[in-house]
Amino acid sequence: MELTMKEKLLLEDQREHELVCVKKYTEYSKRADDPVLKNIFQDHASVEQEHYDTLTKILNGQVPPMAQGQEEDNKYQFKGINTTGTDNDKYLCENILVAEKYVSSNYDTAIFECRDHNIRQILNHIQKEEQEHGEHVYNYMQSRGMYSIQ
Numbered sequence: 001m002e003l004t005m006k007e008k009l010l011l012e013d014q015r016e017h018e019l020v021c022v023k024k025y026t027e028y029s030k031r032a033d034d035p036v037l038k039n040i041f042q043d044h045a046s047v048e049q050e051h052y053d054t055l056t057k058i059l060n061g062q063v064p065p066m067a068q069g070q071e072e073d074n075k076y077q078f079k080g081i082n083t084t085g086t087d088n089d090k091y092l093c094e095n096i097l098v099a100e101k102y103v104s105s106n107y108d109t110a111i112f113e114c115r116d117h118n119i120r121q122i123l124n125h126i127q128k129e130e131q132e133h134g135e136h137v138y139n140y141m142q143s144r145g146m147y148s149i150q
């Protein structure tokens with residue numbers, strides 16, 4: 001599958017961003033105070049690595065198979081405010097949300113420039129996972145009283 005120059009540049013950028021996400025989540029999983037948050041960050045780090053690998057395949061001219069089915073993504077549901085989180089953890093969560101928002105919106109740009117339907121589907125799937133990362137962190141923050149709902 002031959003990519004256009006524009007597709008190539010956009011996907012290379014996104015792959016760099018995925019690498020930043022891997023590094024960020026790995027580092028943050030060490031810096032977080034709450035073991036629950038450490039766990040979320042570790043989980044996300046491995047998903048970001050998968051995103052990186054998928055983009056590498058696409059850049060190498062392959063169309064990788066769609067990622068693992070449609071499992072229900074309700075892993076990180078928190079009921080009400082459990083405990084109060086630390087300022088350190090809040091800072092990490094806020095930072096990661098900025099990164100996820102940025103990466104997610106860039107997928108939108110890339111998808112609109114894509115010629116191949118299957119690659120669009122793959123990028124769609126990755127973008128959905130970025131939004132889920134945002135949701136996990138959002139839910140976590142709410143459960144720790146870090147995110148006040150207006």
Ligand SMILES: [Fe+2]
Pocket residue numbers: 018021047048051103126130
């Ligand atoms: Fe990602």
Ligand SMILES: [Fe+2]
Pocket residue numbers: 021044048100129130133
């Ligand atoms: Fe993500």
